[in-house]
Amino acid sequence: MDKKLIANNDYEKIKDNLVSWLQKKVKNSGLKGAVVGLSGGIDSAVTARLAQLAFGEDLLTVIMPCHSSSKDKQDALKIANEFKMPVVENDLSEVYDHLLDNLRATGIKGGKLAEANIKPRLRMTTLYYYAQSKDYLVVGTDNWSELKIGYFTKHGDGGIDLAPLGSLVKHEVKELARVLDIPLEIIEKKPSAGLWEGQTDESEMGFSYEELDQYILTGEAEPEVETKIKELASKNSHKVAPIPIPKRDKIL
Ligand SMILES: Nc1ncnc2c1ncn2[C@@H]1O[C@H](COP(=O)(O)OP(=O)(O)OC[C@H]2O[C@@H]([n+]3cccc(C(=O)O)c3)[C@H](O)[C@@H]2O)[C@@H](O)[C@H]1O
Ligand SMILES: Nc1ncnc2c1ncn2[C@@H]1O[C@H](COP(=O)(O)OP(=O)(O)OP(=O)(O)O)[C@@H](O)[C@H]1O
Numbered sequence: 001m002d003k004k005l006i007a008n009n010d011y012e013k014i015k016d017n018l019v020s021w022l023q024k025k026v027k028n029s030g031l032k033g034a035v036v037g038l039s040g041g042i043d044s045a046v047t048a049r050l051a052q053l054a055f056g057e058d059l060l061t062v063i064m065p066c067h068s069s070s071k072d073k074q075d076a077l078k079i080a081n082e083f084k085m086p087v088v089e090n091d092l093s094e095v096y097d098h099l100l101d102n103l104r105a106t107g108i109k110g111g112k113l114a115e116a117n118i119k120p121r122l123r124m125t126t127l128y129y130y131a132q133s134k135d136y137l138v139v140g141t142d143n144w145s146e147l148k149i150g151y152f153t154k155h156g157d158g159g160i161d162l163a164p165l166g167s168l169v170k171h172e173v174k175e176l177a178r179v180l181d182i183p184l185e186i187i188e189k190k191p192s193a194g195l196w197e198g199q200t201d202e203s204e205m206g207f208s209y210e211e212l213d214q215y216i217l218t219g220e221a222e223p224e225v226e227t228k229i230k231e232l233a234s235k236n237s238h239k240v241a242p243i244p245i246p247k248r249d250k251i252l
């Protein structure tokens with residue numbers, strides 16, 4: 001990717017603008033803070049740090065392992081400790097197993113994704129418990145790259161109230177992380193949804209964030225990459241569209 005595309009941005013200004021945007025949105029909602037799921041990855045580290053700058057103590061970060069790697073939990077704790085963020089932990093592994101047993105007992109067996117997508121949906125449920133209890137909004141971590149191709153679980157990590165990173169591509173989130181003093185180890189970690197062992201975003205998507213970001217910002221990509229991106233964007237466009245409702249005059 002042409003690095004000038006992202007290097008020319010003023011990330012201090014972006015940081016200040018996103019902090020103000022969060023404050024305005026939460027104020028307009030009549031609520032007072034933010035709850036953020038902390039995974040040990042860069043997107044949630046950046047989102048939580050922005051929310052901390054916006055709301056101070058009125059932030060809750062939540063670590064929710066669900067058969068996740070212990071390294072992810074260590075990384076999430078590292079972020080919470082480094083910035084002294086309020087943090088709670090809910091291990092969802094047992095709840096997940098119990099729900100899955102119940103679902104399988106009906107005789108309808110889920111495919112790999114049907115089962116894996118339960119994890120982000122349990123996290124969403126957990127975050128809304130805290131949000132409603134504390135008068136906070138659920139602040140999501142989805143960035144423009146993920147939103148463009150629908151690389152998130154509908155009503156899971158996509159089930160949120162605000163998406164402050166939604167106008168930044170992954171490489172811009174990385175640059176923003178630097179001005180927020182996120183540890184380098186987290187910035188350089190391979191992006192992963194952590195839904196199964198060894199999963200990485202880029203291997204599942206079939207192209208790199210570099211290629212995706214370049215296409216989003218310039219419209220340029222190798223033909224086969226462009227085809228894959230367009231297919232995913234089209235297939236998943238329902239995830240960012242309003243819920244279809246039949247027109248009243250067509251059904252009466
Ligand atoms: N045309 C249409 N109009 C309305 N709704 C439609 C639809 N087509 C499917 N649907 C619905 O959408 C469902 C499929 O969408 P969804 O449930 O999201 O499932 P799906 O897109 O298949 O899976 C989620 C993807 O996001 C990835 N992910 C998840 C979580 C986090 C991250 C990360 O980066 O951290 C990545 C995950 O690895 C996987 O590749 C269908 O079961 C159906 O209910
Ligand atoms: N174990 C977890 N505990 C708490 N929240 C989680 C956990 N796993 C995922 N999440 C939530 O789901 C979001 C989506 O995951 P995603 O992998 O896209 O972001 P990330 O882990 O922050 O960054 P990266 O994409 O680089 O891995 C996370 O940002 C976080 O809010």
Ligand SMILES: [Mg+2]
Binds near residue numbers: 042191193
């Ligand atoms: Mg991750």
